[in-house]
Amino acid sequence: MIFFNTILPSAISIATIFLFGCVGEIIMEKSGHLNLGIPGVMCFGTLGGCVGVSIFMSSYSSDPLSAPWFGLVLISLLFSALFSLIAGLIYAFLTVTLKCNQNVTGLALTTFGGGVVDLFMSTIDKSYFSYASKIIRYHLPFADSLGAFGKIFFGHGILVYLGIVIALITAFILKKTRVGLSLRSIGENPATADAQGINVTKYKYGAILIGSIIAGFGGLFYVMDYVGGSWENSGTIQAFGWLALALVIFTVWRPSLAIIGSIIFGLFFILPSYVSGISFVTMKVLKILPYVITVIVLIITSIVGKKGVQPPSSLGQSYFREER
Amino acid sequence: MMTNKLFKNKEPLFHVVKRTDIPSWKAWLFRGGAILFGILIICLLLLIMKGANPFVVFGELFNGCFGSSRRTWLTFRQTALLLTVGLALIPAFKMKFWNLGANGQILIGALVSIMCMFYMGKAGVNDAVIIIVMIPLSILAGAIWAVIPAIFKAYFDTNESLFTLMMNYIAEGLVAVFLSAAVTSGSGTLDIQQAGNLPRLGNDHLLTIIVSIVLLVVMFIYLKYHKHGYELEVVGESQNTAKYVGINVKKVVIRTLILSGAICGLVGLLLAGAIDHTISTTTANNMGFTAIMVAWLAKFNPFLMVGTSFIITFLGRGMSQVQTRFDITNDSISDIAIGLVYFAIIAVEFFVSYKVVFRKKAPHIEVKEQNNLVTETKEDK
Numbered sequence: 001m002i003f004f005n006t007i008l009p010s011a012i013s014i015a016t017i018f019l020f021g022c023v024g025e026i027i028m029e030k031s032g033h034l035n036l037g038i039p040g041v042m043c044f045g046t047l048g049g050c051v052g053v054s055i056f057m058s059s060y061s062s063d064p065l066s067a068p069w070f071g072l073v074l075i076s077l078l079f080s081a082l083f084s085l086i087a088g089l090i091y092a093f094l095t096v097t098l099k100c101n102q103n104v105t106g107l108a109l110t111t112f113g114g115g116v117v118d119l120f121m122s123t124i125d126k127s128y129f130s131y132a133s134k135i136i137r138y139h140l141p142f143a144d145s146l147g148a149f150g151k152i153f154f155g156h157g158i159l160v161y162l163g164i165v166i167a168l169i170t171a172f173i174l175k176k177t178r179v180g181l182s183l184r185s186i187g188e189n190p191a192t193a194d195a196q197g198i199n200v201t202k203y204k205y206g207a208i209l210i211g212s213i214i215a216g217f218g219g220l221f222y223v224m225d226y227v228g229g230s231w232e233n234s235g236t237i238q239a240f241g242w243l244a245l246a247l248v249i250f251t252v253w254r255p256s257l258a259i260i261g262s263i264i265f266g267l268f269f270i271l272p273s274y275v276s277g278i279s280f281v282t283m284k285v286l287k288i289l290p291y292v293i294t295v296i297v298l299i300i301t302s303i304v305g306k307k308g309v310q311p312p313s314s315l316g317q318s319y320f321r322e323e324r
Numbered sequence: 325m326m327t328n329k330l331f332k333n334k335e336p337l338f339h340v341v342k343r344t345d346i347p348s349w350k351a352w353l354f355r356g357g358a359i360l361f362g363i364l365i366i367c368l369l370l371l372i373m374k375g376a377n378p379f380v381v382f383g384e385l386f387n388g389c390f391g392s393s394r395r396t397w398l399t400f401r402q403t404a405l406l407l408t409v410g411l412a413l414i415p416a417f418k419m420k421f422w423n424l425g426a427n428g429q430i431l432i433g434a435l436v437s438i439m440c441m442f443y444m445g446k447a448g449v450n451d452a453v454i455i456i457v458m459i460p461l462s463i464l465a466g467a468i469w470a471v472i473p474a475i476f477k478a479y480f481d482t483n484e485s486l487f488t489l490m491m492n493y494i495a496e497g498l499v500a501v502f503l504s505a506a507v508t509s510g511s512g513t514l515d516i517q518q519a520g521n522l523p524r525l526g527n528d529h530l531l532t533i534i535v536s537i538v539l540l541v542v543m544f545i546y547l548k549y550h551k552h553g554y555e556l557e558v559v560g561e562s563q564n565t566a567k568y569v570g571i572n573v574k575k576v577v578i579r580t581l582i583l584s585g586a587i588c589g590l591v592g593l594l595l596a597g598a599i600d601h602t603i604s605t606t607t608a609n610n611m612g613f614t615a616i617m618v619a620w621l622a623k624f625n626p627f628l629m630v631g632t633s634f635i636i637t638f639l640g641r642g643m644s645q646v647q648t649r650f651d652i653t654n655d656s657i658s659d660i661a662i663g664l665v666y667f668a669i670i671a672v673e674f675f676v677s678y679k680v681v682f683r684k685k686a687p688h689i690e691v692k693e694q695n696n697l698v699t700e701t702k703e704d705k
Contacts, residue, residue, distance in 0.1 A: 034485065036424075090667065098674035103422055103485065104620050105670055107613050112663025119656035123373070233654060242493065249486050280504045288497030295490045302482035311483050316422065322341065 004148035007267070007274050009155055013226060015259075015266035016156075017218045019163045021244025022251065022258045023170050024215030029248060030174060031207035032187040032314040033095060036106030038215055039241025040113025041087045043234050045216020046223050047117045048083025049076045050124060050231075053224065057128035064131035072135050073158055076220060084216025085209060087113060092208040096201055099318040110241070114234035121231055129229030136224050159221045164259055166214055171256035183207055187312030190319035200319060218244065243269075246294040252301055252309040265290050336683065343679040351676045355621070358672040359635060362665030366643070366657065374650045381646055388645025389638050399641055401529040401599070404536035405591060406633040409615035411536075411543045412587035414624045415580045416470075417616075418547070419560040421477065425470065425488025426612030428495035429585045431605075433466040433592020435499050438517065438603040441596070442506055445519025454520030459593060466589015467582045469495065474581030478574035492612070496605045503604070514602045522597040531598050539587065544626045556580050588612070617666060639665060 021038055028035045035041070052075045060067040091109055094100045137157040144150060174180035186193040186203050194200050219237050223229065243265060251261040268290045272283040301309040363385070370376035389399045409426055416423040440458035469491055476482035507514055525531045547553035559566045559576050566573050595607055618636055622628035643658035650657075 094667065094670055098671055099678070100670045100673060101620060103424065104617060104666070107616060108663050108666030108670060111659050112667065115656045115659025115663055118654045119660060246490055281501060284497065284501040284504045287500065288494055291490045291493040291497065295487060295494070298487055298490070299476055299480070299482055302476065302480040315483070316485060
């Protein structure tokens with residue numbers, strides 16, 4: 001019973017960080033851009049969210065818990081989106097317009113994002129973060145009375161559901177709409193898409209910017225919901241960013257699978273601390289498992305070679321129209 | 325109708341063409357400017373946040389790198405290490421094999437050497453024996469860590485950047501497993517190992533520097549004059565061409581990655597056996613990623629890489645001194661500085677390799693006949 005009462009709900013909670021990062025990265029990778037800057041983008045999203053919360057809460061300093069839920073969630077999401085947008089713009093400008101190497105740009109963005117969040121988080125007012133987190137985490141009051149069922153399905157803050165909804169919408173758009181088809185065709189072969197009259201640059205920018213915003217929410221969720229408004233350093237967020245990159249492979253580039261995949265990753269992440277009687281060493285071994293499984297998935301998909309489980313063909317390559 | 329519409333559409337304001345004619349001194353001037361730009365932004369940031377005098381910032385940059393003989397040695401050693409990792413990456417990158425796993429390959433090399441030092445040292449084995457055992461083992465470990473993704477790349481075309489990236493975290497995890505098994509105290513950090521240390525040459529730093537210089541020369545000759553170097557370049561240019569001229573692409577990929585991983589393993593050996601004498605999950609100090617920058621900035625040229633690895637080391641070490649001076653407790657300033665410099669250099673690379681051509685003024689375009697879609701300019705006449 002402990003599994004359904006405690007472990008699964010908290011796995012779902014931590015899964016949301018992966019989910020945001022993963023869905024954001026899937027959108028970008030579908031446009032042919034391997035963004036290794038995801039950890040950096042998540043840092044930007046975190047900083048934005050925290051700045052928003054800090055500004056919003058400063059007007060409720062006398063009674064922080066009275067801050068309106070809707071306003072707080074909206075402001076934090078807006079600010080988070082705005083900051084992630086900046087990170088996305090940097091990446092998009094360098095890789096799409098200036099056709100720079102994606103790996104190099106991504107790694108630079110990760111370094112830069114980590115530095116920026118570390119520097120500016122030390123200057124903003126964090127005193128009301130724990131209150132803000134309580135408000136953002138607010139869940140329906142009857143969830144607790146429904147036992148395990150309620151805890152799993154209703155016991156989370158709004159951001160968890162937002163993540164799932166975004167994943168579902170993304171899956172729908174990618175698979176069922178014309179926009180999604182165009183985006184996928186760009187990822188497979190930008191020259192062909194260009195010849196069809198699809199505006200490659202516009203789509204790539206769109207995918208990278210939207211993907212960055214979604215990924216940035218992961219950082220916001222981590223600080224404001226998962227850890228309850230406390231702040232350590234950028235390293236903690238970046239670790240989740242790398243796991244999100246792994247999750248993209250694990251879920252074979254499908255946002256709908258990402259929901260289940262992220263919960264599985266979440267379970268791997270927290271299970272070791274719940275299983276009683278295992279040694280410290282076993283715990284550390286279990287921590288490697290997500291990566292090992294990701295590698296196995298990567299290998300299997302490439303051996304099977306089936307269309308639809310492969311990385312986009314032009315992943316990692318810049319597109320220059322005059323080159324062939 | 326159709327033709328009318330076409331003529332109404334203006335030529336785009338500008339378009340981008342490739343260029344090959346830029347003199348190299350100009351290109352390097354651009355890149356130098358980019359670095360200066362990054363540092364100036366940091367000066368500005370510090371001026372606003374801490375009221376710091378830019379000249380003091382510049383002074384501290386040099387102070388951090390060359391302020392004392394120890395600092396100078398450390399700067400050179402760090403440059404040498406970064407250069408060596410870069411040398412490991414160059415052959416793979418020239419082949420267009422994106423090895424993002426140098427961190428893991430270094431770490432696994434370091435882990436194997438530390439395990440030799442730890443377990444054999446405990447058993448009281450002679451130092452010379454430990455060293456003889458640990459050198460080949462750690463190099464082998466690095467090679468294995470790189471060759472696994474290479475084999476899958478060669479035979480199944482598995483995406484190598486994702487695979488090598490994941491191998492980093494597996495290596496990190498293995499180090500954590502070793503630490504949890506070997507360290508019985510609660511601290512989680514391994515004591516400095518006394519057994520099996522590599523011989524000191526004069527001081528703690530010289531061995532690393534000598535190894536890097538030797539490797540630099542060897543790698544230059546290998547890439548430029550050896551048949552292997554030529555083969556891997558052909559594979560990088562076009563796999564089809566390589567197949568056509570009878571190069572065994574699979575063999576080249578696997579062979580090159582063995583070399584790449586082995587050098588990373590060697591770096592791990594140096595870190596564990598000659599520098600740190602201990603290990604943690606961050607022993608590789610992200611050099612695998614930094615070296616990607618270093619190699620890319622140097623256009624995969626081994627000798628230019630001496631310069632680029634020095635610049636990156638200079639920035640990193642100098643900026644951490646700046647941080648100390650202005651009471652910033654985390655690595656934020658050095659991260660931002662390095663990130664900005666990367667961005668600036670990356671952006672400059674565009675202007676080095678491409679030219680932006682603006683639309684010529686409208687009167688120059690003469691539309692002679694409605695059915696002739698080709699517009700002529702005055703220059704063409």
